[in-house]
Amino acid sequence: MKFPDQLSDLYKYMQAELVRAGIQTASQDARMIIQKHTGYEWADIIASPDIKIKKEALIEIEKDILRRINGEPVSRILGEREFWGLKFKINEETLDPRPDTEMLVEIALRSCVGKQPQTILDLGTGSGCILIALLKEFPDAIGVGIDKSLSALKIARYNAKYNEVEERSSFFCGFWGQALNKKFDLIVSNPPYISNQIIPTLPKEVQNYDPILALEGGNDGLKAYRDILKEINAYIKQGGIALFEIGYDQQKDVMRLAEESGFSVRDVHHDFAGQARVVDISCGDK
Ligand code: GLN
Secondary structure: OOOOOEHHHHHHHHHHHHHHOOOOOHHHHHHHHHHHHHOOOHHHHHHOOOOEOOHHHHHHHHHHHHHHHOOOOHHHHHOEEEEOOEEEEOOOOOOOOOHHHHHHHHHHHHHOOOOOOOEEEEEOOOOOHHHHHHHHHOOOOEEEEEEOOHHHHHHHHHHHHHOOOHHHEEEEEOOOOOOOOOOEEEEEEOOOOEOOOOHHHOOHHHHHHOOHHHOEOOOOOOHHHHHHHHHHHHOEEEEEEEEEEOOOOOHHHHHHHHHHOOOEEEEEEEOOOOOEEEEEEEOOOO
């Protein structure tokens, strides 16, 4: 075993190995992997550099460093990711929550000022991160998360419990909202929106580790929006709001699909990079 067994030396060694492999987030990743196996944080590395690390932990750390060097994202190695300041477990059937998607939560908060939603629906909930973040923000609301993957739903349920919203959330397996017989005030979705032709060009970290079910949006990337917008009337309340994350070039198409389904697009919100990111649709007046 080449890995040093003193905390600070270990950290420096891991960091150097990751830098050598061209990993840009080397320091952060090294710290997160140390914390996973030893519980020691950055402050411990600084304050107690001589702490001895147990052999068993070193073996696990070495395995994880190899996974990282082979291109596995650190969130997959840890099995968790932070989103909206909350911790979420992820697995091979959930998309790794992206910081970009926090914008959907932010727009939901802005759109609902003065009229807090009582009922929230998340279509394609995955890890449950969007729904759970919203339930934390709207303490009187109840929420439903739907996903095609049972394994993702298991993780979403765990995350709801971990983040203490399990009593206000239910998760179901289904094809979008087809099994619902209730209408919602707020509908959110980050559906799969990458076209088939683009999938092979995605970064390896995405292609190899995010589930295809959460990415692939058919030949034109719009299949999910088409399917949802066709039926959404059945489960959006009069005066309700629907917010969809979209791909950078999908603004016009999603606006057209919404209008064809009889909805008015209230706004299209752009992210910090100036790209259209969230389409904000309303269903009539309250
Ligand atoms: N934003 C994700 C990506 O860039 C795609 C997520 C999705 O299709 N909903 O990989």
